[in-house]
Amino acid sequence: MITFYPGPSKVYPQVADYAAEAIREGVVSLNHRSAGFMAIVKETVRLLHDKLAIPADYHIAFVSSATECWEIVAQSLTGQASLHPYGGAFGKKWAEYAYRIKPPVELNQADVLCLVQNETSNGTQVTMETLAQFRRDFSGKDGSALIAVDAVSSMAGIAFDWTLADVWFASVQKCFGLPAGLAVLIYSPAALSKAQAIGENDHYNSLLFIHENFAKFQTPYTPNGLGIYLLMRVMQQVQPIAEVDAITRKRAASWYTFFEQEMASSPFRLLVKNPAERSDTVIAIEGSEADVKTIKQAAQQAGITLGNGYGDWKTTTFRIANFPAITDSEIETLKRFLLSFQQHYS
Numbered sequence: 474m475i476t477f478y479p480g481p482s483k484v485y486p487q488v489a490d491y492a493a494e495a496i497r498e499g500v501v502s503l504n505h506r507s508a509g510f511m512a513i514v515k516e517t518v519r520l521l522h523d524k525l526a527i528p529a530d531y532h533i534a535f536v537s538s539a540t541e542c543w544e545i546v547a548q549s550l551t552g553q554a555s556l557h558p559y560g561g562a563f564g565k566k567w568a569e570y571a572y573r574i575k576p577p578v579e580l581n582q583a584d585v586l587c588l589v590q591n592e593t594s595n596g597t598q599v600t601m602e603t604l605a606q607f608r609r610d611f612s613g614k615d616g617s618a619l620i621a622v623d624a625v626s627s628m629a630g631i632a633f634d635w636t637l638a639d640v641w642f643a644s645v646q647k648c649f650g651l652p653a654g655l656a657v658l659i660y661s662p663a664a665l666s667k668a669q670a671i672g673e674n675d676h677y678n679s680l681l682f683i684h685e686n687f688a689k690f691q692t693p694y695t696p697n698g699l700g701i702y703l704l705m706r707v708m709q710q711v712q713p714i715a716e717v718d719a720i721t722r723k724r725a726a727s728w729y730t731f732f733e734q735e736m737a738s739s740p741f742r743l744l745v746k747n748p749a750e751r752s753d754t755v756i757a758i759e760g761s762e763a764d765v766k767t768i769k770q771a772a773q774q775a776g777i778t779l780g781n782g783y784g785d786w787k788t789t790t791f792r793i794a795n796f797p798a799i800t801d802s803e804i805e806t807l808k809r810f811l812l813s814f815q816q817h818y819s
């Protein structure tokens with residue numbers, strides 16, 4: 474069975490050995506305040522800075538999920554309220570979670586701009602050019618205005634200009650090619666200053682408390698040690714992000730051309746019409762409910778899992794993850810399947 478599900482998604486096959494190794498060597502039984510465990514946290518943070526080209530002065534912490542990061546931004550980094558321009562289901566959910574903690578106020582009072590860089594639900598993305606525009610328009614108005622970016626389905630798949638936002642986060646079950654239960658939270662010196670100015674320290678996952686712990690390569694609570702170890706091993710294995718980015722973009726361009734040209738006589742179309750908005754890591758394909766159902770079933774019978782639609786697009790789309798752990802030969806297999814499926818319609 475091969476999977477193109479955009480999360481949880483295919484894990485790197487090496488992860489099976491890394492997990493066995495972690496258990497055999499007692500890594501999962503290490504006390505999380507021990508020197509051995511702290512060395513793993515330190516090395517994982519170092520590798521993330523190195524492989525993902527994260528600026529040296531940006532801090533990195535590990536939490537449990539991207540959903541937790543939504544709440545951390547609301548509770549620890551939002552003074553008045555956050556602003557959520559969104560175009561899909563994850564952006565909407567983030568706004569709902571945030572407003573329960575910090576109810577919306579007048580637009581011009583918002584002090585955090587929350588953006589989903591890659592909207593997994595419908596295969597759209599915010600380009601670095603657009604993010605730069607947001608940076609000029611929003612952060613310019615006041616030094617304490619932050620930009621927070623949900624990059625769950627693109628971090629470790631494409632390169633970012635990290636300086637264009639103050640907070641970036643991703644859970645690892647998408648482009649990192651790892652099992653769920655861990656998220657990477659990255660924050661700038663400006664974000665830390667703002668957390669200090671707000672001074673919120675009421676929760677186990679208050680950013681100030683997390684920061685204080687991570688300064689010692691520790692965590693406030695017993696962490697997902699296996700997840701952190703697997704992240705370290707995968708970061709050792711992957712190429713620098715510039716190389717991964719080039720491959721991801723090339724594969725994405727090839728998927729879009731494939732659907733526009735080779736699949737032109739199929740009943741499916743690209744969901745996102747504007748090429749500038751198309752995601753590099755999640756390809757969304759639209760069709761009738763019946764056709765979508767048929768192709769997903771046929772794929773399953775051929776040993777291929779396609780991603781279901783999500784939210785408003787649940788029954789009228791399917792999605793194809795374009796994540797680094799997926800191999801060229803798996804992509805070829807899916808393309809061959811899609812071409813043979815199309816023949817039923819010609």
Ligand SMILES: *Cc1c(COP(=O)(O)O)cnc(C)c1O
Binds near residue numbers: 538594623626656
């Ligand atoms: C998957 C996903 C999430 C949720 O991640 P969890 O680890 O389940 O909290 C949030 N945002 C986006 C864009 C996602 O794709």
